[in-house]
Amino acid sequence: MNSATVRGLLLRGMLAGLAAGVLALIVAYFLGEPSVDKAIGFEDAHAHTHAHEHETEVVSRSLQSTAGLATGVLVHGVAFGGIAALAFCFALGRVGRFGPRATALLLSGGALLAVYVVPFLKYPANPPSVGDSDTLGRRTALYFLMMLLSVLLAIAATILGRRLASRLGPWHATVVAVTAFVVVIGLAYAFLPVVDEVPAGFPASLLWRFRLSTLAVQAVLWGGFGLLFAESAERLLHPEPATAATSKAVPAAR
Template structure:
């Protein structure tokens, strides 16, 4: 793949990331923000000291949220496009569109869903401020393990395919990945810092909204970028115009 194609895919990845970010912003605003407000209300009701707000809650939930999600979407789209350039043609004989969807789905699973199941997202008022460094380290460690194990499972599947066939090689690779992730879940420490009396419904809905936001982001990126990559790499041939038949001029009798 030449540098011009990589550059064009990178630009399209950033555009797709922006579009996916807009979709994720809608999901975050309508699904996530009401639960954040509920968590903040609980925190304020049980706080002994009230801190002065440097940025208003209204600004945080509108301009602040939009800025963060859209910038993240563009950056995420550029990184995903570079990963796509590397994966294209190496994961099977898929079309550019199908490759984008496959890569988005696998990345969603490895980068977000697997770490999320071990260390799920928490709303305000959940989590001890003194352990934020430890919790962040454990989360990124789980993410790194998940990505590395996913890459290892892919390599394992490709090496087993010539001997056992694609189906059995895929089953073996997925099983190995699941076992390795299960061991990581078992050995990494459990974190449970939900304060007493915190509404379980708010916690559950917040985590579901966080998952829905990521599903929207990755799914939207896969669909948008897949279409853009398909048009770039497999352009449709222009329709040939029907030839015009020459006819002799009519002469009136």
């Protein structure tokens, strides 16, 4: 794959990430922000029990829920779209006999699973008022450790499946690789520390809705990216021949 093609795929990946970010932004605003507002309301109602939480608001809530949210989601979409496009350039033709569309969809699905879903199941996202500010650094480190383990194990499982395919066949090699991934991730879940800092009286339904909304945002982001990038990558790498398009548009002379 030459440098011009890589640049074209990188640009398309960033644009697909931007478009998917717009879709994710809509989901985040209508599904996630109401839960955040309710969590802040719970925090304000119990603020008298935590005197140290009375601090000056540097950025207003209205700005956080509009421009701040849009900036975060869209920048995230563009950045991860570019990274995913570069990963696509490396993966195309190396993970099986898949074309550009199938490779892009597999890559986006794998990224959603390894980068977000697996760490989320161990350390799910929390709304405001959930979590001790004194343990923020520790919780962040544990989350990124889980993410790093998930990504590395997903890569290792892919390599294992490729190496076993010639001896076991594609189906059995995939089963072995997926099983190995699940077992090692299960061990990581068991040995990494548990974080449980939900305050007493916090509504369980609110926590559930917030976590579902964060999962929905990521699913829309990566699903939208996969579909958009799959189509644009297919058109770049396998363009429709001009002669075929001309023959469809102009009937043969008699």
